[in-house]
Amino acid sequence: MSSDEIRIDAEIRTEFGKGAARRIRRADKIPAVMYGHGEEPRHITLPGHDTMMALKYNANALLTIVVDGQQEYALAKDVQRHVLKPWIEHVDLVVVKKGEKVTVEVPVHVEGEAGPETIVTVDAQTLEVEADVTSIPESIVVSVEGLEAGTQVLASEVEVPKGSTLVTDPETLVVNITEQISAEALEAELAEAEAEAGVERDESEDETEGSPSDKQLAEGDAPMESPEDGNPEA
16 A cells, blocks of 8 residues: 655746756756646646656655645645656645545556466556555555456456555456467467468468579570570670
């Protein structure tokens, strides 16, 4: 469970626009906006390093935002990251109250080893749950230990952490266990598919590779003759 509160000291932002945003980032700060519970949106700046560390491993971390000595609880609703560099460019924060329930996306974490010669595919990377703001799970664990090929794990079969309620459609496929196909079996399936489609493989293609084709000869691209085969020098 994620119950730790992370304190972040913020400042009121008075400069706006792209130029101001660049200056804020150069000072190792992050432009942000905080809203919710009927309050007017407030533009603030967050400390760059502290904010990045707070959201690095838990996107649903409960943040205690302190502005001018007053604190409020907030969740990161939207985090805009740089395309190439590992830093945050902007954060949208939604104000929450203790005792309030919120709906969030929680990442799925697969553990265990499935049966031999199987492939584990995670079809749902996250599941939507409802939880108290002070008890938002960091992840939802799905065990695939010993599962055989052909097994499918639906959202309804996943055990969500205590205090959380599944919001995602119960019929959502979360994990799919399939049989690992050998190279020989794959080749056989390919040959069968080609036969059904009426495609014939040209087995003589490799044998003729490198020799001039009839089309080349017709176009005048004849093979070069050695001096012995040609006309005597004039």
